[in-house]
Amino acid sequence: MPTDPRQRRAARHAQSTAAADEAAPRKRPITVDRITDAALDVIATQGYDALTMRSVAALLHTGPASLYAHVVNKADIDELIIGRLCNQLVLPEPDPETWREQISDVCAQLRDQYLRYPGVARAALSMVVTDLDVLRVSEGMMAIVLAGGVAPQSAAWAIDALFLYVGAYTLEISLGAQRQGQTGEDWLVSREERDELVSRFRNLPADRFPETRRHAAELTAGDGHERFDFTVGLIVRNLA
Amino acid sequence: MPTDPRQRRAARHAQSTAAADEAAPRKRPITVDRITDAALDVIATQGYDALTMRSVAALLHTGPASLYAHVVNKADIDELIIGRLCNQLVLPEPDPETWREQISDVCAQLRDQYLRYPGVARAALSMVVTDLDVLRVSEGMMAIVLAGGVAPQSAAWAIDALFLYVGAYTLEISLGAQRQGQTGEDWLVSREERDELVSRFRNLPADRFPETRRHAAELTAGDGHERFDFTVGLIVRNLA
DNA sequence: TATACGCAGCGAACGACGTTCGTGTCAAGG
DNA sequence: CCTTGACACGAACGTCGTTCGCTGCGTATA
Numbered sequence: 001m002p003t004d005p006r007q008r009r010a011a012r013h014a015q016s017t018a019a020a021d022e023a024a025p026r027k028r029p030i031t032v033d034r035i036t037d038a039a040l041d042v043i044a045t046q047g048y049d050a051l052t053m054r055s056v057a058a059l060l061h062t063g064p065a066s067l068y069a070h071v072v073n074k075a076d077i078d079e080l081i082i083g084r085l086c087n088q089l090v091l092p093e094p095d096p097e098t099w100r101e102q103i104s105d106v107c108a109q110l111r112d113q114y115l116r117y118p119g120v121a122r123a124a125l126s127m128v129v130t131d132l133d134v135l136r137v138s139e140g141m142m143a144i145v146l147a148g149g150v151a152p153q154s155a156a157w158a159i160d161a162l163f164l165y166v167g168a169y170t171l172e173i174s175l176g177a178q179r180q181g182q183t184g185e186d187w188l189v190s191r192e193e194r195d196e197l198v199s200r201f202r203n204l205p206a207d208r209f210p211e212t213r214r215h216a217a218e219l220t221a222g223d224g225h226e227r228f229d230f231t232v233g234l235i236v237r238n239l240a
Numbered sequence: 241m242p243t244d245p246r247q248r249r250a251a252r253h254a255q256s257t258a259a260a261d262e263a264a265p266r267k268r269p270i271t272v273d274r275i276t277d278a279a280l281d282v283i284a285t286q287g288y289d290a291l292t293m294r295s296v297a298a299l300l301h302t303g304p305a306s307l308y309a310h311v312v313n314k315a316d317i318d319e320l321i322i323g324r325l326c327n328q329l330v331l332p333e334p335d336p337e338t339w340r341e342q343i344s345d346v347c348a349q350l351r352d353q354y355l356r357y358p359g360v361a362r363a364a365l366s367m368v369v370t371d372l373d374v375l376r377v378s379e380g381m382m383a384i385v386l387a388g389g390v391a392p393q394s395a396a397w398a399i400d401a402l403f404l405y406v407g408a409y410t411l412e413i414s415l416g417a418q419r420q421g422q423t424g425e426d427w428l429v430s431r432e433e434r435d436e437l438v439s440r441f442r443n444l445p446a447d448r449f450p451e452t453r454r455h456a457a458e459l460t461a462g463d464g465h466e467r468f469d470f471t472v473g474l475i476v477r478n479l480a
Numbered sequence: 481t482a483t484a485c486g487c488a489g490c491g492a493a494c495g496a497c498g499t500t501c502g503t504g505t506c507a508a509g510g
Numbered sequence: 511c512c513t514t515g516a517c518a519c520g521a522a523c524g525t526c527g528t529t530c531g532c533t534g535c536g537t538a539t540a
Contacts, residue, residue: 013440029488053527064527066489074527118399125365125411128419130440135452138459142451154470156458161471164408165401171365172404179368200253210377211382218396219378230394231401234478235471269517292497304498307520316497 005072007031009079013130030060032070036080040117041080047178048119051077078123081131085113085120091140098146100236105165106141107232111225115168118178123169125164138163150239158239162232169228194220249319252422253370270300272310276320280357283321287418288359291317307319318363323373325353325360331380339388340476346381347406347472351465354410358418361411365404378403390479398479402472409468434460 038059053064053074060066071077089109092102094215116119129138140161145155159196173189180193201216212219221227278299282291293304293314300306311317329349332342354361369378378399387396420433441449441456452459461467 049316052525054525063490063492064489065529069488122366125408126362130437135444135449139449139452142455142459146451152455152458153461156455157462157467157470158474160514161405161460161474164412165405167367168404168408175366197370204375209375209379211386212379214398215382215392218392219382219400221393222397227397227400230397231475234398234401235474238474238477240256255481294496298521303521305500305520308499309517 005068005070005076008070009072009076012133018101020212024200028075029192030062030066030070032080034060035067035070035077036084039081040079040084043117043120048117048174049120075126079127079131081120082124082127083131085117086131086133088113089140091137092144094144094147096147096149099144103141103162103236104229104232104234106137106144107162108225108228110163110166111170111228112136114166115173118174119171121167121174125167125171145239148239150152154239158235161235165235169231189222243318245308245310248310249312249316253372270302270306272308272320274300275310275317276306276324279317279321280324283357283360288357288362288414289418314404315366319367319371321357321360322364323371323447325351325357326371326373326377328353329377329380332384333378334384334387336389339384342384343381343402344472346377346384347402348468350377350403350406351410351468354406355413358414359411360416361407365407365411378401385479388479394479398475401475402468405471405475408431409471 035056038056039051041059042055046055053067054113057064057079059065067077071080089106091106095102114124127134129135141159141162142155145159146152150158176189176193179191197220201212201219204213206213220229260396275296278296279291281299282295286295293307296317297307298306307317311320329346331346335342354364367374369375381402382395384393385399390398416433420430438456439461441452441459444453446453
């Protein structure tokens with residue numbers, strides 16, 4: 001029960017998650033969990049750019065100053081968010097037969113979590129890797145890849161690459177969706193955006209951009225997560 | 241000679257780079273190039289977080305308002321910066337024999353450009369891909385991979401993946417370096433930081449993090465750009 | 481039972497940010 | 511000489527993250 005936010009954050013990083021919180025207090029006090037909930041609410045409904053100390057505090061019917069009793073700073077909220085997302089991933093028992101599918105599945109879970117909260121990948125890419133919830137996912141992926149017989153060094157580097165790629169991929173998707181306007185498209189990239197991009201490529205000067213003009217369709221292709229699956233497969237396939 | 245910044249930015253995106261600027265005016269007027277120079281100067285010396293309208297303007301001995309006659313907004317400066325960096329990459333003539341080395345070399349060039357300006361990868365990851373200077377690099381990489389006999393669809397997706405990975409990798413490196421304090425280490429990750437990370441991993445609870453404890457060395461390994469070369473090789477190797 | 485203490489909560493403010501508005505200023509054209 | 515138009519800029523607005531110091535309540539002690 002560390003009362004100092006700095007202490008609480010340190011505990012989340014270095015050691016196990018300590019004891020569970022005590023029972024429900026009398027009224028409805030501000031807690032770290034409620035702050036995390038509110039932050040995720042803001043991101044889910046208004047995007048990561050709208051994640052503000054004030055917007056989080058408003059959802060808790062208070063002012064921004066009240067948050068600093070539970071949280072070190074905004075970066076701390078970022079960590080809490082990513083930790084929460086990682087905490088919801090289900091890690092399968094390592095199976096030497098299907099380890100490639102298992103890894104791809106974990107990556108897809110992480111991808112979908114990021115996409116559910118538009119722009120949150122920016123927080124993920126700016127974070128240290130010592131948060132316990134994140135380490136739990138890293139540990140689980142390590143176990144899977146090692147069960148597949150991959151050398152430890154290759155396994156570690158490949159997992160790092162996968163983390164980075166998932167973050168960058170989802171960030172790109174979120175930015176494109178937000179730029180296109182929040183029309184609430186349930187699919188990743190709208191047809192209008194792709195058509196406009198293709199025509200832009202087609203109108204490039206022919207002498208300097210022959211390949212881009214010729215393969216404008218391929219450069220903008222990828223319904224669903226084909227592109228994602230392609231890259232993850234590319235990385236996973238060569239791990240002997 | 242578009243006088244409206246919006247017009248100037250649109251010209252940089254859609255068509256060729258128009259005519260060159262006219263000769264030197266009377267005194268020392270503010271130009272887009274000088275703004276780009278100043279912005280890169282700020283990033284190189286103080287990092288991307290210090291890139292501010294005010295800091296750029298200060299280097300030009302003026303106020304922030306003066307920049308808006310040449311630039312749409314701060315995102316526009318981001319584009320100018322990335323465009324400048326991409327512009328300095330040398331793209332080899334595609335050679336079907338050595339195309340893998342050629343691609344790796346271009347990625348390494350991009351990586352080194354990003355690392356020269358700490359944190360600038362954040363701008364790269366938040367950008368549209370229609371800037372002409374960026375498209376030039378994409379075009380050159382496309383030509384190299386296609387010369388290697390790779391299918392157009394695979395080539396396009398692989399190049400996208402490489403771009404994303406280079407950005408995420410360099411961003412992670414820059415953040416780590418800046419967190420460690422700007423001790424001016426000329427190498428990527430200091431020994432102290434790695435040692436501290438290893439000991440932190442080793443102190444994790446044994447029941448929940450066995451693999452992380454066991455392979456703490458591998459998880460933090462990677463002198464120079466071994467990790468980078470590993471991942472790029474992983475992606476490039478499977479492109480038939 | 482009365483009182484002192486500790487602390488979560490919060491109003492107000494500070495400095496810095498991106499951006500805009502209206503005014504100044506100076507070279508070229510009539 | 512005056513007009514004109516484009517460029518430059520001082521000042522300001524609204525918002526951000528963060529800090530300071532007060533308030534009021536619950537608990538433990540005398």
